[in-house]
Amino acid sequence: MLKIKLSKDFIRNTVKRALNEDLYPSGDITSSLVKNNKIIKVKLLSNQNAIIGGLLFAEQAFDLIDNKIKFLIKKKDGAQVKKGSLIVTIEGKAKNILVAERVALNFLSHISGIATKTNQFVKLAGKQCKICCTRKTIPNMRVIQKYAVKLGGGTNHRFNLSDEFLIKDNHIASSDIKNLVSLAIKNKKRKKITVEVDNLKQLKTIMGLKFNTVLFDNMSLKNLKEGVKIARKYYETEASGNINLKTVKGVAKTGVDRISVGSITHSASAIDFKLEI
Structure with a gap:
């Protein structure tokens, strides 16, 4: 059996393709309306009980859009969390956080979903x-x-x-x-x-x-x-x-x-x- 290796390059390239899918050909035309100098701090919360997975993919989504965004992980991959748990705090320019948000959450939601269902079995x-x-x-x-x-x-x-x-x-x-x-x-x-x-x-x-x-x-x-x-x-x-x-x-x-x-x-x-x- 081949061992699964999620190298940083693999994660980064995978997320890059996802961002290209989301942003081609004109970028996020809605988020571009937001002033890019506004700094915000947001909380990433779980809306249900879950096993967390995919944080490195989510982090890369923000990093690829803006490497100055601070992505502070509060729960690690594999952690069991309750509804309402704080998973990550994110701080940076509002526009750039909004651009990366959906791709980051898509990876996190899908990987956590599989981990959670597996754990139930x-x-x-x-x-x-x-x-x-x-x-x-x-x-x-x-x-x-x-x-x-x-x-x-x-x-x-x-x-x-x-x-x-x-x-x-x-x-x-x-x-x-x-x-x-x-x-x-x-x-x-x-x-x-x-x-x-x-x-x-x-x-x-x-x-x-x-x-x-x-x-x-x-x-x-x-x-x-x-x-x-x-x-x-x-x-x-x-x-x-x-x-x-x-x-x-x-x-x-x-x-x-x-x-x-x-x-x-x-x-x-x-x-x-x-x-x-």
Whole structure:
């Protein structure tokens, strides 16, 4: 698994593209009406309980517009905050703060949203079961979204298609499960191998082969529990398939090692923040 690295250059370049999107071709024509010599001090507040994430992206948004803006962080990425909490104080020229405001809040809201939703799943699953993200991410945003999952206490699944073998239902439908697993073992070159099954018959077909993880997809709790019992001595076990906050606790109780949840990246609600002047 590739380690996620959010270098200063990566953050700065990502934010720069976002600002270009917001300001092309004529800049902020509304904020240009504000006198640029007026200095203001604003508070960045959370309008709801949340896990904070994305502060370095927000900071870069202001810095790229005006490096004289003071961005004083009161809560760090990964911090759990309550509604009304002060996250940052910002001081500088009013016009420039207004120009950077939306891009800064967009990064903060999105990253915090993923971290917060992930943390909700993590708490319900308990300490013995990991919550993993998937590749169901916004194109070109995967590094950022997987970073957010880590902030929320989750575990990163494979980053891309080269990270490990993941033999899924459509691979199996196009071939033979036992043959695919055997080929993966032959060609693994230190890569991990995960095999998805959607029934116990498939599981029994591949038992004894040397791979790493069995992924139980869209199985009933009864069958999942039985599958975990059969496989756990030999393989890591994982569950997936439309698992939500109402069902995750029951899935975790089957004894599965980890649960992969696509919704923590593709459907996390943004956290509501505001700048109070």
